[in-house]
Amino acid sequence: MSQTNRISGGQIDRSKSLRFTFDGVTYSGHAGDTLASALLANGVRLMGRSFKYHRPRGPISAGSEEPNALVELRSGARQEPNTRATVVELFDGLVAQSQNRWPSLSFDAMAINDRFNTFFTAGFYYKTFMWPAAFWEKVYEPIIRRAAGLGSLSRLEDPDDYDKGFLHCDLLVIGAGPSGLMAALTAGRAGLRVILADEDFRMGGRLNAETLGVGDQSGADWAAGVVAELASLPNVRMMPRTTVYGAFDHGIYGAVERVSDHLPVPMAGKPRQTAWRIYTKRAILAAGAIERPIPFENNDRPGIMLAGALRAYANRWGVAAGRRVAVFTNNDDGLRTATDLQVKGVDVVAVIDTRSGGPLLAGIRHLQGAEVIDSRGRLGLTEITVRSAKGAVETLRVEALGVSGGWNPNVSLTSHHRSRPIWRDDLAAFVPASDAPAGLIPVGAAMGDLSTHAALRGGAEAAAQVVADLGHGSARYDLPKAEDAPVAITPHWYVKSDKGRAWIDQQNDVTVKDVKLAHQENFTSVEHLKRYTTLGMATDQGKTGNVLGMAVMAELTGKSIPQTGTTIYRPPYTPVSLGALGGRSRGKDFKPFRLTPSHKWASEQGAIFVEVGMWLRTQWLPRKGETEWRQSVDREVLATRKSVGICDVTTLGKIDIQGTDAGAFLDRVYANTFSTLAVGKCRYGLMLREDGMVFDDGTTARMGPSEYVMTTTTANAVTVFRHLEYCRQCLWPDLDVQIISTTEAWAQYSVAGPNARKLLQKIVDQDISDAAFPYMGAGEITVGGLRARLFRISFSGELAYEIAVPTRYGDAMIRALVEAGREFDAVVYGTEALGVMRIEKGHVAGNALNGQSTALNMGLGKMVxxxxxxxxxxxxxxxELVREDGLRLVGVKPVNPAEPLKAGSHFLKTGAAATAEHDDGWLTSMVYSPHLGHHIALGYLKNGTARIGERMRAVNLLAGTDTEIEIVSPHFIDPEGERLRA
Amino acid sequence: MPDLVLKPLTALGHDAPLTESLGPWTLTERADVALASLAPRRGRAEDVARIAAAAGIALPSPAMSAMGAVFGSFWMTPEMWMIEAPFDSHSDIRAHLLGLFGDAASITEQTDAWVRFDLSGENLPHLFEKLANFDLATAPEGAATRTVIEHMGCYLVKRSATQVTIYGGRSSAQSLHHALKLAAQAQA
Amino acid sequence: MIINHPILGPRDAQEFVYLGDAALIDRPDGLTAGNEAFHDYVYLRDNPAGVHRELWYHEQGDRSWLVVTRNTVTHEITGVELARDVARSRGRSK
Structure with a gap:
């Protein structure tokens, strides 16, 4: 199909033809087209179906405020739903589909909804689907989801990269129309660091869409000249295709740059989109204004659009949306559409002007005091019905109708901190209030200065003020000559009618009738109106409809518009893809990985890794022939207890605590005492929260008179450090204590088991006999002359040491330990075996440190x-926390050794019903003990210490298990601790 | 085992440090710098300042770094600096510093807590706008700050307009390297 | 938000960790204050819609704890002090 509606002029490159398809049909357009302008050029007006009634729809705008022309772009994994055709930059090979229709756009079976519109009015869902409640999830919701909604997802992983970044500037100018360009030029020439961002791919704003001149040039040529100058300034960053979507606190703005959306696929290594966080000293909001329609019966047919959009398609893109057009307006700006189109040779059938009196347009049929009262055309406009001032009704055959109900300053960003815009009667519109976000200065049409001259002046003056405020002297600027027509509008909010439907919010299918219904049911406040009718709750946030809805409500309630309320907007200004917000943080890059010093060796051995926070730790190390994880873990445990095992414990937090008050400091952050600890010894420490619950635990060694090394659990390393800084700075600011994390400075390995000493003695340079290095000893040693640290501590209950070397030697150290351990059949064990052995020994960890447990609960009350x-x-x-019958840590074993236990089971007396009032505690962690040959567990049991030997049940209602258990001591292995001291 | 010699690996897990081109920029992994933190004990700030001056160790003001003949340094927190020295001559940097400062300061070994990448080339701010919220373009030469790169806490030191040092946690060296590569690809 | 760090100047609030009411600085003495005072200290907080003094920790920065005076309604920040200085001014020492 040829471009039948292409007319002369416009800022498109006719030498470059671009082929694209829409719903499988191939069309051609030109470089500089949007998808909407190219489709209109090809005579395609029908681009989508409405959300609720599945009404045929075409674009009503030429910009990002578009509620109707939502399409799916691309195919396969790059398919993207709900894209506004009015802002999609055309590229060669673009594939677009209409959405929310079945089986086809021209015949949509769901359009049956439109026939039943009397049922689907506002509040329909609330009223209809409330009862019976059980129906909601199973019946109503699936049906509604299928029937409503917009585009569909491909359900394939997005193959493109998204990125984020940070920018800094003196001045961010949002919008590159006349006021934004003038602001950027004034500030840029004065030397400010300026960012000029515009959502459009071509800067110039309305200047590109109008025939109005600036200076002695056309507006578009002037804009192009300014853009070229700005691009040449090193202190100015030009960001087309960039939507500033949110104004955040203290001069931070969020923006999305569509880096590659105008390309078939992104260039190698380049992101599809970048989410920028922009730090500014000031921002100028030059976001222009958005036109609003005048609702009348059946005002939603494809071909009926905003007058400014109709004119933009003609002037910027060289497209006549129809060969016979009419204009319906209540203000002078609408008249421009008629004159511009007539100059372009389009047949302007009539201008229907709701105002009476005033000068008549020359050479155009100008009907004053008239209204458009209805339209016809199933899939696109064919005729409108006009009622004259005297009440005469006639029908006019037209293919397009431009409607102008006036312009709303684009205040969106000014209300992101809940500033409520204020009403101006002379403009019949809201303008930004003075409590807009600090540092954000609205100018031009966004401020209600709707003439070109006023926009240029506003931009220049605001920028000059910023230049002065930021100490860059006084900026000079020359204002080019431009039109300065006053706004001439007589509000005409909607065409009154008792029957059909007049659309206010075309995206959510909200009509004048719906607003009347809301009023009738007393949902008259703006907030209620919005929620009852869903007015403004679609993806366009009601950019074209909100003020209309309020105006209709104002009329119904007999109040003024400002009395009725205001409408405010929230971030994002336009929809932002989740990919852009996620940036690089997805898939395997979701978070960084931390690798232990033994990682390389363990990978070579085929270790299974587990994520612990950001760490990857060895979970177990399967050997040849082992097919089940339990085989590996059981072997690692048994070999360690029988001879010796090696484990990478680098991930435990290590904090260096020095200073003459270090001991006193530790006495205050630990429940037990450390100032009395001898140099060269370590001690298990218990850290509480201020509410008395256990926060963390670990061993702390005294390396010198004023020097300690604290260890924390892997999970709490960061929060413990934060807590220590809090104590040091906020509670005891004059203690002589200095702290720094050394977690990653040392590669630390546990060597545990009866042969641990023999193995280590082969490695270290010093004598580590029991006499020379007793239980809980700590000190600096050397390994082949290399500085190292040794701690005689145990988590497994075996004779054990932890040896630390500088991390760069950690890989060599694991290899040396394994080599030295060969004669002892040493194993390297992972976190699973570690867990088995600590439960066998009765040490609390993980699940027992649940933030609701005291030292007493854990059997460690005496440490406090x-x-x-x-x-x-x-x-x-x-x-209540020291009750005799409170929870105590106990050991648990199944009465029948063959039976497994389930973590999370609750303890119940034999015969008691499995209900909350009989709950006696719960099982925190369980393992299979290869040493004992059956499952064992730890748990919290009411009055547990006194109940050792009692038989009860462990019931897990989720897993459906009910196991007979015996309460035992939590120390399953070596309760006297003889092995530790061997 | 007196003959036991442990062979070091770089933070990226190789025998030798990596040097590579990332578009217009050059990345160099540095394993030849020893690090220790230095914090004056209470009431000993003047002693520390005097000893440091005599030893040629600058103690720069907040958010700054300094480079001396042997020792470099950058500010970390109120009353704490990171001291840099050549690894070959100062592999036990803490012992060196203890010899100088005695009990006037708390000194903690930090060499292997970090991976160090030096990035050099023109227009580094263009690269860093994808990495950190730090305004590298307007920061003075010698600026040092802690910041976040792809969820990883790092120190940035602006050595000059064309050279920046990044210190990141050693355990996440590979993730940091990956992040730098992706950013360079996007900005090249 | 931007927090104007007394040493480092303006820094993004993303670098900070929030704790809560700066009244936490006024910790009673654990040996003499008694249960009731500690109960109030641990559990009772004002929750003003307006000016609030609160503790922020520059975790991804210089590890300073700060007392930030912030309007919880507008997010306006009218004062930022080092918590250590505030603690000292409130009589805390060793």
């Missing part, structure tokens, strides 16, 4: 020293 003031000690002694 009451002789000193430490965080949490006082609160841990509250009456």
């Amino acid at each position: 020293s009451r002789k000193k003031d430490a965080i949490g000690v006082l609160m841990s002694q509250r009456t």
